[in-house]
Amino acid sequence: MNINMTLIGQTIAFAIFVWFCIKYVWPPISNALHERQKKIADGLDAASRASRDLELAQERAEQTLRESKEQASQILEQANKRSSQMIEEAREQARAEGERIVASARAEVEQEVNRAKDELRAQVSRLAVTGAERVLEASIDEKAHRKLLDELAAEL
Amino acid sequence: MAAGSENTAAYYIQHHLQNLTFGNHPENGWSLAHSAEEAREMGFWAIHLDTMGWSIAMGLLFIWLFRKAGRMATTGVPGPLQNVVEMVIEFIELTVRGAFHGRNPVIAPLALTLFVWIFLMNLLKLVPVDYAPQLFSRLGIEYMKLVPTTDPNATLGMAIGVFALIIYYSLKVKGVGGFAKELSLTPFNHWSLIPFNLVMEIIGLLVKPLSLGLRLFGNMFAGEVIFILIALLPFWVMWTLNVPWAIFHILVITLQAFIFTVLSVVYLSQAHEHH
Numbered sequence: 487m488n489i490n491m492t493l494i495g496q497t498i499a500f501a502i503f504v505w506f507c508i509k510y511v512w513p514p515i516s517n518a519l520h521e522r523q524k525k526i527a528d529g530l531d532a533a534s535r536a537s538r539d540l541e542l543a544q545e546r547a548e549q550t551l552r553e554s555k556e557q558a559s560q561i562l563e564q565a566n567k568r569s570s571q572m573i574e575e576a577r578e579q580a581r582a583e584g585e586r587i588v589a590s591a592r593a594e595v596e597q598e599v600n601r602a603k604d605e606l607r608a609q610v611s612r613l614a615v616t617g618a619e620r621v622l623e624a625s626i627d628e629k630a631h632r633k634l635l636d637e638l639a640a641e642l
Numbered sequence: 643m644a645a646g647s648e649n650t651a652a653y654y655i656q657h658h659l660q661n662l663t664f665g666n667h668p669e670n671g672w673s674l675a676h677s678a679e680e681a682r683e684m685g686f687w688a689i690h691l692d693t694m695g696w697s698i699a700m701g702l703l704f705i706w707l708f709r710k711a712g713r714m715a716t717t718g719v720p721g722p723l724q725n726v727v728e729m730v731i732e733f734i735e736l737t738v739r740g741a742f743h744g745r746n747p748v749i750a751p752l753a754l755t756l757f758v759w760i761f762l763m764n765l766l767k768l769v770p771v772d773y774a775p776q777l778f779s780r781l782g783i784e785y786m787k788l789v790p791t792t793d794p795n796a797t798l799g800m801a802i803g804v805f806a807l808i809i810y811y812s813l814k815v816k817g818v819g820g821f822a823k824e825l826s827l828t829p830f831n832h833w834s835l836i837p838f839n840l841v842m843e844i845i846g847l848l849v850k851p852l853s854l855g856l857r858l859f860g861n862m863f864a865g866e867v868i869f870i871l872i873a874l875l876p877f878w879v880m881w882t883l884n885v886p887w888a889i890f891h892i893l894v895i896t897l898q899a900f901i902f903t904v905l906s907v908v909y910l911s912q913a914h915e916h917h
Contacts, residue, residue: 491876492873495876500769503885506885511889518729526720530718
């Protein structure tokens with residue numbers, strides 16, 4: 487076995503073959519591999535993006551829920567305040583009304599008492615005159631003593 | 643001169659087609675064969691060291707590559723190696739899914755091993771035919787046939803492995819009785835035709851590994867011979883034939899690996915089927 491030009495011929499052929507592979511065989515294979523890699527990367531990316539979107543949406547939903555809850559509690563509080571205020575007002579009104587009624591009743595009573603007093607005075611003065619007539623058996627000149635009697639009645 | 647060059651050419655071809663044989667020579671005892679005649683005289687008790695060495699090396703390369711890819715595997719974007727390995731596995735999975743109709747977890751890994759191993763062994767064929775013999779003759783080794791699949795011992799050895807699996811799964815799935823019934827009562831289901839059926843079925847069974855091994859060997863060996871013949875041309879025209887033949891062989895080596903794999907899967911699928 488001796489080295490001869492065959493080896494060089496084969497080396498030339500091999501070099502051309504390798505060049506051919508690099509030029510025409512490798513690119514489609516490499517493209518297919520890259521495409522596959524890219525597809526996987528895109529898929530993973532899309533999945534992670536979707537999960538992030540989901541997380542965001544969940545967060546937003548939670549926030550909305552929290553806000554609405556807060557609002558609801560605020561409204562409830564306001565309503566409570568309003569109702570207690572109304573109760574207070576009503577109570578105040580009722581008290582004022584009561585006082586007014588009491589005052590008017592008192593005034594009426596006073597008026598009634600005064601009237602009764604007047605009536606009594608008049609009756610007393612008449613009684614006194616009648617009594618005096620009976621005692622004296624003489625008529626008193628009513629006209630002459632009118633002034634005196636009125637003074638007496640006023641003193642009563 | 644004509645006769646001389648013919649002699650050289652004949653010697654050249656013979657030398658390139660001779661395996662490095664270690665065996666029990668009737669005169670020299672256990673030794674390396676120094677010529678084709680010596681290798682022939684060794685008979686059955688000889689081993690082709692180059693075939694063994696290169697096929698084992700390719701097997702280890704396969705294991706190393708795929709194990710590395712498996713170790714580095716991520717669920718994220720795959721690296722270049724993982725990408726290639728995933729593509730090959732997907733391709734084999736698709737093929738097995740299409741060709742195998744049973745339920746057996748061994749088939750797909752077996753098909754993957756066959757395909758990648760045979761492909762790697764065939765791939766050695768693209769190395770120029772003189773490189774290995776020249777290199778190893780420098781190292782004092784007389785013969786070095788690089789491509790294991792141009793040796794019928796390698797291809798038939800793999801075919802016998804597949805054949806053993808065919809027999810094993812036939813017996814396991816169908817039982818001894820079922821397998822015997824299949825051999826004796828198909829294609830003609832009548833007791834008087836049992837001997838005829840037996841002869842037919844056993845021939846059919848034995849032809850499976852033979853065709854499997856010889857097809858791969860035949861294709862690879864023929865291609866190798868053409869490469870060697872091309873190497874006999876003057877060195878400045880060699881590339882005009884060598885390059886197209888090599889490019890054509892990119893297809894052939896893949897196709898032959900694929901055919902061996904698919905036929906093995908089909909035969910094993912038949913072994914799993916009840917009639």
